[in-house]
Amino acid sequence: MDNVNINIDGRKIKAREGATIMEVAEANEIKIPTLCHIKGQLPTGACRICVVEVAGSRTLVGSCHTPVSGGMVIYTNSPKVVAARRVIVELMLTAHTGDCVNDTNAEDCVLHNLASDYEVGAPRFNVKAPRYYPAEDSNPYVRRDLSKCILCRKCIRACSDIAGKNILSIAYRGFRSKVVMGFDEPLDSEECRDCGVCIEYCPTRALSAPVKV
């Protein structure tokens, strides 16, 4: 494919046509945050935290799934981008109700780090019924705490595209959306075993290695 000239944050950059904005930015050491994208896999564009401003575009665009084209002028950190990312983090925190206060590994939570980077405090949104699920310790390969899940779908992709198992899906709708196995069963079945591939992809520690007793 042909190379095209684009401009990211005032830098003139030569990029491969068809590459995504995120790929080109990364190759040029420009950092764009992401919660849902798995490098090398098809993008899902679910989390929206990677939005950037493209001159002439009516809306912000997701950089993980938007290909570059010749003459594109991109701002990865403009006030508009930062404002959008702050609201996105705030919305995710609204539904991220896990017990992070007691989690000694909370610094591994990408969402928490983003909240700190973007100076997002306690979410201002009132929720009628907080999104809470009891943590599950029954599976010897993976511990699941869905209250921390932000529905990025990385575990689903890791399970199907990387582990080749395909036992996770999103079920229900809207605020009730949830990653489920089978008919929304606990993870302790025969199907989910000897694996744990999904753990390393989870950005928020909703999935973690079981605590060895």
Added chain:
Amino acid sequence: MGKETSSISSGRAELLPVLKRELSKNGCLSKEVMSGVAEQTGLPLNEVYGVSTFYTYLPVSKTGKNVIRVCGSVPCDLKDAQAVIGSIQKELGIAPGQATADGKFSFELASCIGACDQAPAMMINDQLYGNLTPERIVEILKSY
């Protein structure tokens, strides 16, 4: 990989028509029915369950003889769908997600039913009722 991917996508393409057919045959998409659909389409069970539970019109548990679906989307909410919900609740003694003891009605909230121009709106079975008021609810429910 290529072959597997293509069988998954053809399974996905036929999933909704198959679910719709099974629903009209069985009245609801029970676990047995969904397991059968998973086998027939070659899709994992979790995916069949995920799609079924996404759609209000694909019930996964037994419904009443008449299914009341009150629109719970924003335009209806702004036109006081809460009052509609409240009066159904008062009239039938059941909350959204429940069925009457005699099995005559089940009651649930639906995502947008496409009748924003008549908000607040609801459907009973395939019949649409718009511009609802608590008074009209009583009348409508009596007609069933």
